[in-house]
Amino acid sequence: MRIGLSYDLKETVATERAIGDDAFEEYDSPETVELIAASLEAEGHTVTMLGGGREFLSKILQEKVDFVFNIAEGRGIYRSREAQVPSILEMLDIPYSGSDPQCLAICLDKPLTKKLVASEGVSTPKWRVIANRQELRQIDSCDFPFPAIVKPAYEGSSKGIHLTSVVEDTQQAMEVVESLLEQYQQPAMVEEIILGDEVTVGIVGNSPPLVLGIMRILPKQRNGYFFYTLEVKRNYLDLVDYECPAGLEEKALQQIQISSLKAFKALGCRDFARLDFRISPQGVPYFLEMNPLPGLGTHSDLVIMAQKTGWSHRQLISAVLKAALERYPKCVCV
Ligand SMILES: Nc1ncnc2c1ncn2[C@@H]1O[C@H](COP(=O)(O)OP(=O)(O)OP(=O)(O)O)[C@@H](O)[C@H]1O
Ligand SMILES: [Mg+2]
Incomplete structure (x- = not known):
């Protein structure tokens, strides 16, 4: 089978706007892409490198592929960025690996994901979403269980999660939330800490x-x-x-x-x-x-x-x- 490989390399995306030192943490290295290509080739397939972003857009229209193996994380700071490549593949009716745009978009939104999973009876730590500076003051009035951890609502690869993300009280939570709102340009979540394995x-x-x-x-x-x-x-x-x-x-x-x-x-x-x-x-x-x-x-x-x-x-x-x-x-x- 002719398989296209879609991916976003750290070094390619680094030419876009950088926000912090972890701005490119989710993106892949050439070694990872080569490794996946080698594993697909070892199964008898031919692999075409499609890349991501604009390169992907032009290559997917030029190259003849039967299927796309997708690891592209997507571009920008949008919470639906992982859905970008699968959406294009669905528009072109090209089959691809992995979850569909709707699932990918939901899962990058941690609070929304937790709501859906909790509705199935799965336990998840208590949480609050702080979407902007106005909502910051409201943490004060709620009886949130501290210690808590403060994280960006739409990230992965532990972006924005450091030892300083662990907060003991409202004042500390407000400080960390404020810096995350500024740095990541998206809501922050305050989540009850589960101290265990x-x-x-x-x-x-x-x-x-x-x-x-x-x-x-x-x-x-x-x-x-x-x-x-x-x-x-x-x-x-x-x-x-x-x-x-x-x-x-x-x-x-x-x-x-x-x-x-x-x-x-x-x-x-x-x-x-x-x-x-x-x-x-x-x-x-x-x-x-x-x-x-x-x-x-x-x-x-x-x-x-x-x-x-x-x-x-x-x-x-x-x-x-x-x-x-x-x-x-x-x-x-x-
Ligand atoms: N509520 C919590 N209680 C205890 N530890 C937590 C909690 N939330 C996050 N952590 C710690 O922070 C780490 C990163 O959090 P989380 O998995 O939410 O981030 P992520 O960036 O989406 O991770 P990934 O790299 O898996 O995409 C967790 O693996 C865990 O060690
Ligand atoms: Mg994780």
């Missing part, structure tokens, strides 16, 4: 979707509380141990598995996804967020999890592709 869950397939693994993320130095911040993700080799399967109690593992599949279905995810939980000291898993377009580079959590489960990169890419091809031309998996 952190796990990330990989899902592959559609009928039915299968939990590939539940991986616990442990700090190498076990002093104080651990958060998987931007700084930790950038230096994961020195700071983090990955444990898969996660050494948790059977009851917690079962609960995580059930909640993960409920979230995948509720949000309309397809083919693959990765989602994060924190587990309370009482053993209750709390859903944090869904990534329907998780990283596929060697340093990415899903790839690390796959390798710990005995899957090569090629097997992971092949499973995603197979899931996409099997469901096509269905738009939604039921």
Whole structure:
């Protein structure tokens, strides 16, 4: 099959407007793109590099491809940016891997995602959205459970999430919210902190979707509380141990598995996804967020999890592709 690969490289997007030092954190490296292309070629396909943005627009009209393997994160600071490439592919009626524009747009909006997942009975930490400076004053009047974490509402890759994002009271929350509103030009959310283990869950397939693994993320130095911040993700080799399967109690593992599949279905995810939980000291898993377009580079959590489960990169890419091809031309998996 002739497969087009759509992607956004850090170095290409860096020519656009930069906001902060993490402005390009979600974008991919040439090594990741080469790795995915090599895995697709090893399965017998020919690969055409389509890139992203304007380059993608002209190449998708010129090149003859049967299918697009999409890892493009999209351009700008829009909350629907991950939906850009899949929307164009739907307009041209070209089949592609991964979730559809609606799912991708919802999942980059963390508060909206949490509402949908909570409506399925999945526990998620309490939260408040602060959309602008006027709403800042309202935090004062509510009895929000502190400590809390303050994060941008429409980001991933731990953009805007540092140790200083953890706040103990209203005053500190207001300061962090104000700086996020300014820096990220989007609402901020204040979320109850769940102090306990952190796990990330990989899902592959559609009928039915299968939990590939539940991986616990442990700090190498076990002093104080651990958060998987931007700084930790950038230096994961020195700071983090990955444990898969996660050494948790059977009851917690079962609960995580059930909640993960409920979230995948509720949000309309397809083919693959990765989602994060924190587990309370009482053993209750709390859903944090869904990534329907998780990283596929060697340093990415899903790839690390796959390798710990005995899957090569090629097997992971092949499973995603197979899931996409099997469901096509269905738009939604039921
Ligand atoms: N409510 C919370 N309680 C405890 N820790 C939290 C909470 N929210 C976020 N964190 C910490 O911050 C990290 C990043 O948060 P989150 O997963 O929401 O961000 P992200 O940028 O979407 O991540 P990803 O890189 O997976 O896309 C989490 O992995 C966790 O360590
Ligand atoms: Mg996360």
